[in-house]
Amino acid sequence: MSRWNALRAYTALPATTGSWFLAVTLIGRIPATMGQLGSLLLVSGATGSLALGGVTASAFAAGQAAGGPLVGRTADRYGHRPAGLAAALLHTAALVLLVVCVVRGMPTWAALVSSAVAGFSVPQVGPLSRARWTALAHRGRLPMNRFPAAMSFEGTGDEFAFVLGPALVGVIATATSPPTAVLVAAGLTATMCVAFALHPTAAAVTRDERRDGGTAAPVLRGPVFLLATGLAGLGCYFGSVQAGVTWRAVDAGADGAAGLIYAVLGLSSALAGVLVPMLPASFTPARRLQTGFVLLAVLTLPLAIVGGLHIGGLWPLGLLIVLPGVTIAPILVTAYTQGEMTVPVERISWVMTLLTSSVVVGYAVGALLSGTLADRYGPLAAFLIALSAAGVGATASTVGRRHLAALRPGLPPR
Template identity: 35%
Template sequence: MLPSTYRDLLRTPGAAAFFLTAAVGRVGIAMTSLGIVWLVHGRTGSYALAGLVAGGFAVAEAVAGPQLGRLIDRYGQGRVLPPVLAAHAASVLALLVLVAEGRPGWLMAAAGAAAGASIPQLGALSAARWSALLRDGRAAELPSGFALESLANGLAYLAGPVLVSAVGAGGRPEVGSVLAAGLVVGGGLALAAQRRTAPPPAVTGPRTARSKASAAVGPRAGRSLVRPGFVVLAGLNLAIGVFFGAMQVSVAAFAVEHGVPGAAAPLYAASSCGGLLTGWLYGLRRWRAAPRVQLVVGTAALALGCVPLLVAGSLPGMGVSVALTGMAVPPILVVATVLTEATVHRHVLTQAFTWLNSASAAGSAVAAAASGQAVDAFGAHGGIAIAAAATTAMAALAAAGSRTFGPPAAKRGGGFGSSAPKRGGNFGRSGGV
């Protein structure tokens, strides 16, 4: 066990402040999409319209997120976040007004899409700060920092939906959307104000020699994402999104098939709690195996863990199985983030993290539709088969692409982001997570 614990890591000057403010904002992000469903359905009575608006939000978030990440890498968190957050607040306000006045559904969908396009990925921004903060001789601590990010994300997606559902069920769905936006904007502005721990932007100013050199680096940095290692990581996140989306539908269907629809919530909780536990424990230890080896082992363990899911015939059996697969996920996400930081150019790190989030979201959306059809045709185990196939593909991709992970030229020989995995052993440096 490391003598330096999470507590010591958070005692690093500036670390606790940016981590906690981003964590608060992330709860708001976890509330927003479900809050839109409660808001639109509560005022219109239509689940179809609620799904349309929430879908517009999700698609816009996935498409625009990497572009916001690119702007932030280029100009800095402090300059980009305030106008983006102002646009998000205005979009949520517009949606509230449109819903309250009963305006046409296409206008609501447009406002939802605007809210999605302007919501920043605070988890990616926080992860980029860990990379900047621990770049000088502390690369071995990055997995612990990214494990904290994974824990914050898991807790946000446990607490956020519960909170917004409680408010929506109480008859005031608009309060949930306002609260979500308030947490996002408040956490984001607090993060933007902490300039000391922010990664340096690629462009620092128009009149200095340094800024001209940085501007020249910018286009090359943008192309550096098209690297075999990053493509493999994006594919892994797409596959894990398929796993999440298929399991979300299949677990609910399994509970319904066994005559206990209410059992779906405890099954989801078993998976989430198992993941929180392993994520916490994983970050406390310094692992001797190289990150790419850990990725191969972790994805293989997840694929094998899906075998009991395919034959589970009772609710207790399913509970144990989903807990085991849930425990395998956080280490995979942390290692994938470690490899991302080590593989891509430092000037596109935030963009890289947001692309991985978008890949996961795309996989989840596609799998939700496909697994729904599989469940209708073959029962809950039909949807589970899609999840199992995704994990098998993930393990194969991790094994085949393990040698593609390596530092770009900007990271060879030191400097920001020089925490690439060293030969012989320990971590070099985490999603989205």
């Protein structure tokens, strides 16, 4: 009974920030998940070259990985409102420019630069939203025992965005055109991301006005590195599984099924994320992170065997992908919760965006490596890389368990 009562912690969230904040932070993170696929469909549809579309999407991912920590550091230094507003407006302009470049047949480099700038300026709503919950908890406006529920809400929001964003791009591009899909992403950015930047919760985050970095508590770089490594492994897992599932779907002549099967991974993860507050307090974050990665590897084995060895059709993949999915959101929730403990609150935006960029980098590496090897050796290569990526996370969380276990919530790092 007490476990179910733990879910009541979610009721403290709208009471703390207002329901409008929950809406803008959920919808505001969707455009970031639309840009990569949108740019791929836009360029490949206009040029007839899937390779060129892939390069454009990679430019978006590279820009996002590089720009994320900079957006976070800027938000720490100058505040969430100016940083978030500047990122949202630049991202909107870059997406519109990308459409103009492609529709008007401008040189390839112009589309690549526009895509990279669009990725670089992604408003980082998810990480900055986590930073605001952290600041609210440090200010006493959110009880610290409700903070895990806030992180669970964020993890669930990320998963829904990862499912809804690409699906929305696919639906709009099919019903109308790829340029329209990218322009819809721009419109959502110009409205919901701007609304997020201007929301009153932005004032809760204390600006880091130090120039020499010598007066505040230090960043615990060891734990940050361990968490970033684990999440890079998780991102690589995403890209590898997606490549393996896509290969099987294309081979079966049902290309569209790949997105549906991969969406099941996100949906099962989102459901598991909602239930994270039910975990007992004795199940410490360090143990939870390690257990999550180990279970991710173990529960991926059936998927790798069935998917990699062509056992059955596509429906077994849709069933088996549920198993590893239930570990993903708990891993993300735990990693971001521990990330909050590694820095003074004045630098929380930086560490949250850094961890998110680690996932993006891992995804890009996993998608590129797995896609290349799957084309040459078949889907088993992609699923084996996914297992190895889960192993990277398990290794990082095991090797660094002592350091991660020393982290304490609600206290400045020492």
